[in-house]
Amino acid sequence: MPQIRLLLPFWILWFSFSSSVSHARMSSWMAPIAGPVLSPTMGPVSPTSTSRAAVPYGNQIVAENPHHHLHRGLLLAIIVVSVISGLILFASFCILIYRRNSSQHTGFKGVQSSEVSKSINLGPLLGKLGSLKTTGRKGSISVIEYSLLEVATNHFNENNILGEGGFSCVYKAQLADNVYAAVKKIEGDGPESEKEFENEMGFMSIIQHPNIVSLLGYCVCGKSRFLISELMQNGSLDIQLHGPSNGSALAWHRRMKIALDTARGLEYLHEHCNPPIIHRDLKSSNILLDSNFNAKLSDFGLAVTVGSQSKSNINLSGTIGYIAPEYLLDGKLTEKSDVYAFGVVLLELLMGRKPIEKMTPGQCQSIITWAMPQLTDRSKLPNIVDPVIKDTMNLKHLYQVAAVAVLCVQPEPSYRPLITDVLHSLIPLVPVELGGTLRDVAPRAGPKSAQ
Numbered sequence: 001m002p003q004i005r006l007l008l009p010f011w012i013l014w015f016s017f018s019s020s021v022s023h024a025r026m027s028s029w030m031a032p033i034a035g036p037v038l039s040p041t042m043g044p045v046s047p048t049s050t051s052r053a054a055v056p057y058g059n060q061i062v063a064e065n066p067h068h069h070l071h072r073g074l075l076l077a078i079i080v081v082s083v084i085s086g087l088i089l090f091a092s093f094c095i096l097i098y099r100r101n102s103s104q105h106t107g108f109k110g111v112q113s114s115e116v117s118k119s120i121n122l123g124p125l126l127g128k129l130g131s132l133k134t135t136g137r138k139g140s141i142s143v144i145e146y147s148l149l150e151v152a153t154n155h156f157n158e159n160n161i162l163g164e165g166g167f168s169c170v171y172k173a174q175l176a177d178n179v180y181a182a183v184k185k186i187e188g189d190g191p192e193s194e195k196e197f198e199n200e201m202g203f204m205s206i207i208q209h210p211n212i213v214s215l216l217g218y219c220v221c222g223k224s225r226f227l228i229s230e231l232m233q234n235g236s237l238d239i240q241l242h243g244p245s246n247g248s249a250l251a252w253h254r255r256m257k258i259a260l261d262t263a264r265g266l267e268y269l270h271e272h273c274n275p276p277i278i279h280r281d282l283k284s285s286n287i288l289l290d291s292n293f294n295a296k297l298s299d300f301g302l303a304v305t306v307g308s309q310s311k312s313n314i315n316l317s318g319t320i321g322y323i324a325p326e327y328l329l330d331g332k333l334t335e336k337s338d339v340y341a342f343g344v345v346l347l348e349l350l351m352g353r354k355p356i357e358k359m360t361p362g363q364c365q366s367i368i369t370w371a372m373p374q375l376t377d378r379s380k381l382p383n384i385v386d387p388v389i390k391d392t393m394n395l396k397h398l399y400q401v402a403a404v405a406v407l408c409v410q411p412e413p414s415y416r417p418l419i420t421d422v423l424h425s426l427i428p429l430v431p432v433e434l435g436g437t438l439r440d441v442a443p444r445a446g447p448k449s450a451q
Contacts, residue, residue: 141205142217142228149173149219149226153183163236163285165299167193172231180231181216189223196301197225203277203300204229211265213288213298232288232296237345241284247352247386252393253441254293255349256401256426257434261295262287263423266342269297270335270419276306278333282341283322283355284348306335321355321366325411336413342422343408347371350401352386368409375402397429 152173153160162170162182171183186197204215204227219226234240234249237258241247250258262282269277279286280302288298302317316323316331324340326332344355347367355367374380381402382395404425410416417425430436 141215144217144219144226144228146219146221146226148175149183149228152181156185163239167196168301173228181228182231184227184229186225186227187223194225197227199303200227200299200301203303207269207273207277207300209265209268211261211294211296212268213296229298232298233291234289234293236285237287237289237295237348238283238285240289241348241352242354247388250293250349250388252389253431253434255389256397256430257436258287258289258293258295259346259349259401260423260426260430260435262297262342262345263419263426265295265297266338266419267423269303270338273305275308276335277303278306278335279303279338279341280333281318281322282338282345283319284345287345304333319355324413326413332413334413335419336416339408339416339419339422340413342419343405343416344368346401346405346408350386350398350405351384352388372406372409375406400425400429 150156152175153171156171160171160173162172164170167188168184168186171185173181173183175181186193188194201215201218204213208214213232214230215227216230217228219228235243240250266279266282269279279297279300281299282297286297286299288296290296316328318327318341322341322344324337327337344367347353348355351367351371353367353370357365357367359365371384374384378399381398382390385398404417404422407415407417408422427436428438431438431441
C-alpha cells in the first residue's frame with residue numbers, strides 16, 4: 001500500500017497528459033474538416049456562407065495554416081512532457097522495486113522464513129523483553145542490542161559463566177525488572193561456528209514445547225553471535241548429578257520426573273515435528289532444570305531433520321559415551337540414535353555415574369559395559385544404584401526402569417523402542433503431582449523417604 005500511495009501522483013499526472021494529448025490530436029484532426037462536414041446540418045445557408053463554401057478546399061487549408069502550426073507546437077510540447085513524465089514514473093517504480101527486494105533480503109539469514117518465525121509464542125517473558133530497546137524484530141524473536149547484553153552480563157564477567165562448550169560459553173544475564181536469561185556466546189568466524197549458530201537459531205525459532213528451552217532473542221556483533229534463552233535456575237542435569245552436590249537434590253521420584261520430561265521433549269521432536277527432528281547431541285549437560293526441576297532440552301546446534309542427511313554428507317558429531325554405535329561406526333543416523341542417548345541418561349539417573357569414567361591414565365570404562373551384566377540380574381541391580389537413592393524406591397519400579405534402559409542402549413537400532421513407547425512406560429512410575437499417573441508413592445525397599 002505505501003508503494004501505491006507514492007505512485008498515485010505520477011499516475012494522475014500521466015493520465016492528465018494522456019488526456020491532453022488525445023484532446024489536442026482530436027482538435028487538430030477536426031479543425032480542417034469542421035466546415036465542410038458540419039455545414040449541411042446547420043440550417044439555412046447565408047450568402048456569405050455560400051460564397052465561402054465555394055472556395056476551393058486547398059485555399060481553405062492555407063487560410064487556417066497559422067492555427068494548424070499552433071496545434072502542432074502544443075502537441076509537440078505535450079508529447080515531450082509526457083515522455084519525460086513517463087521516464088520519471090518508470091525510474092521511480094524501479095527504485096521502489098529495488099528497495100522492496102533489498103528489505104526482503106536484509107536481516108538474519110539463519111531464520112528460515114518470516115512465516116515460520118510468526119508461529120512463535122514466547123510467553124510472558126517476551127512481554128517483558130518487549131519493553132527493552134531492540135534494533136529490530138524477526139517475527140516474534142527479539143533482536144537485542146549488544147550494549148544491552150554487555151550490561152546484563154557485567155561485560156561478560158567470568159563470574160557469570162554458567163557453562164562452556166566447543167564454540168560457546170553461556171552467561172547468566174539480568175536484563176530488566178529482575179528478568180533473568182541465559183546468553184550463549186558463540187565465537188569464531190569459521191564455518192562450523194557459523195553453522196552451529198544458524199542451525200540452533202533456525203530450530204529454536206520454530207520449536208515450542210514445555211520441555212524444550214525457549215529462545216528469547218539473538219544478537220550479532222562482529223565475529224561473535226549470541227542466543228538469548230530462558231534461564232534454568234537449577235542448571236543442567238550433569239551439574240546436579242556429577243557436580244558438588246553429587247545428586248543429593250535428586251530423589252527417586254524427581255529423577256523419574258526428569259526422565260519423563262526428557263522423553264516428552266524427544267517425543268515432540270520425533271513425532272510432532274514435520275519433518276521429524278533428531279537432536280543428535282542429547283546428554284545430561286543439555287538437559288536443563290528450572291526452579292521446580294522441570295527438565296527441558298537445549299542446544300540444537302547439531303540437530304538435523306530426518307531425510308536431510310546421508311552417510312556421504314554427514315559429519316560425525318556428538319559426545320563420546322552418548323553416540324549410538326551404528327552412527328559411530330557406519331554414519332547411520334535415525335531417531336533411534338536419540339533413543340540410545342536417552343538410555344545412557346537413564347543409566348546416569350539410576351547409578352549416578354558418568355557415561356565414560358577414567359580408570360587409569362590410559363584406560364576408560366563405559367557405563368554400559370560396566371552395568372549391563374548387573375542390570376539384568378535382579379539380585380545385583382539394587383547394589384549398583386546411586387547411594388543417594390538406594391533403598392528409596394519400589395523395587396518393582398526399579399526393575400522396570402532398568403529394563404527400559406537396557407532396551408534403549410541395545411546395539412541393534414531395530415531392537416530399541418520408539419521414544420513414544422518409552423514415554424508410556426515411564427508415566428506410571430511418576431507421581432500424579434509430578435506429571436505422571438502414580439498414586440501410591442510409599443517406598444517398599446527401605447526406610448528412607450522417596451520425596
